[in-house]
Amino acid sequence: xxxxxxxxxxxxxxxxxxxxxxxxxxxxxxxxxxxxxxxxxxxxxxxxxxxxxxxxxxxxxxxxxxxxxxxxxxxxxxxxxxxxxxxxxxxxxxxxxxxxxxxxxxxxxxxxxx
Amino acid sequence: xxxxxxxxxxxxxxxxxxxxxxxxxxxxxxxxxxxxxxxxxxxxxxxxxxxxxxxxxxxxxxxxxxxxxxxxxxxxxxxxxxxxxxxxxxxxxxxxxxxxxxxxxxxxxxx
Numbered sequence: 001x002x003x004x005x006x007x008x009x010x011x012x013x014x015x016x017x018x019x020x021x022x023x024x025x026x027x028x029x030x031x032x033x034x035x036x037x038x039x040x041x042x043x044x045x046x047x048x049x050x051x052x053x054x055x056x057x058x059x060x061x062x063x064x065x066x067x068x069x070x071x072x073x074x075x076x077x078x079x080x081x082x083x084x085x086x087x088x089x090x091x092x093x094x095x096x097x098x099x100x101x102x103x104x105x106x107x108x109x110x111x112x113x114x
Numbered sequence: 115x116x117x118x119x120x121x122x123x124x125x126x127x128x129x130x131x132x133x134x135x136x137x138x139x140x141x142x143x144x145x146x147x148x149x150x151x152x153x154x155x156x157x158x159x160x161x162x163x164x165x166x167x168x169x170x171x172x173x174x175x176x177x178x179x180x181x182x183x184x185x186x187x188x189x190x191x192x193x194x195x196x197x198x199x200x201x202x203x204x205x206x207x208x209x210x211x212x213x214x215x216x217x218x219x220x221x222x223x224x225x
Contacts, residue, residue, distance in 0.1 A: 035215075040123065042202060043157065043215040058212065090156060102147060102159040103213070 001026050004106035006091050012112045013081040021076040021109050023091030031094045032074035033058075033103065034066060036087040043090065049074055050096075081113045116141045118205050120216040128224050133193050135219035137186040137203035144206050146179055146186045147213070152199045183207075193223045 004025045013019055025032065033048040035058075045058030049068040063085060065077045074093075078085060089109045094101040117140045127133050137146065145164045149157040161170055163179035163186060170177045176189045186203055203216040 040217060042118075042120075042217040043204075045212060045214075048212075059214075092157075102162065103157075105156040105158070107156050 003027065004091055004093055004104050006089075006106040006109050008109060009107065010110045012114065013078075014114055015082060017081050018077070018079050019081065020078075021089055021091075021111075022073070023075065023106060024073045025091075025093040025104070025106075026072065027093060027104065028071070029093040029104070030071070030096055031101070032068065033092040033094075034064070034074070034076045035090045035092065036060065036085075037090060037108075038087050046076065046089075081111075083113045085111065086113045087111060116205075116207065116214050118203060118214045118216040120201075120203060120219050122219055123217065124220045124222070126222040126224065127193050129195060130192050133190040133197070133221055135188050135201050135203075135221075137188075137205070137216050139184045139205050139207065139214075141207050142183050144183075146206075147204045148177060148186075148188055149202045149204060149215075150199050151202065151218075155199075157202060190221075193221070195223050195225055197221060198223050 007022045030051045034046040035043040037043050044060050046064050047066040049055045052071045055066050067075045091106040092103040094103045120137050147162045148160040151157045166183050167181045168179040174191045178187045200218045200220045202218045204213050206213050
């Protein structure tokens with residue numbers, strides 16, 4: 001099992017460009033998440049999908065959109081990248097969204113916006 | 115909104131010394147999870163605490179959940195170089211019941 005995979009691993013964008021970060025999990029998990037990690041800020045939830053067909057905003061959703069393509073895949077789109085979106089992006093998944101579910105993280109995408 | 119703070123932000127120890135990181139929430143938590151992130155890596159789940167006053171051990175690591183379920187700690191006895199990384203707590207509670215990650219404590223261990 002690959003667990004949670006993310007593509008690309010690294011990306012450099014110019015301000016105003018768009019891109020989609022891809023995430024897939026092979027653990028048959030219901031819930032998937034997108035986080036961003038900035039120095040000193042911990043992990044902040046951007047969007048999550050409790051189950052296939054549903055998505056909800058997290059703590060910092062502005063400037064992002066998501067698509068839960070199927071149970072395995074959850075993508076994050078930046079429509080018009082800004083330097084403030086320079087960050088490391090992690091996708092995660094869990095069996096459910098209840099209080100007892102641990103999250104499994106992908107390797108991350110390091111994004112720089114110039 | 116709910117906030118989860120960790121102290122210290124950074125700790126540098128000599129190999130063999132003990133280490134503790136503290137996690138404090140602005141609201142009562144239903145549970146708390148701890149994750150470890152190696153440099154350049156991704157967070158990996160360590161443990162979950164659910165009950166008030168709960169204490170769990172994993173080899174040299176001891177995790178505690180406060181009686182009021184608003185704070186938690188992770189203590190490492192006799193640190194090793196393999197303990198290097200950032201330790202995050204993550205608490206679930208408040209109106210949204212979403213998992214909120216703490217700011218993390220970066221542990222450096224000098225051999």
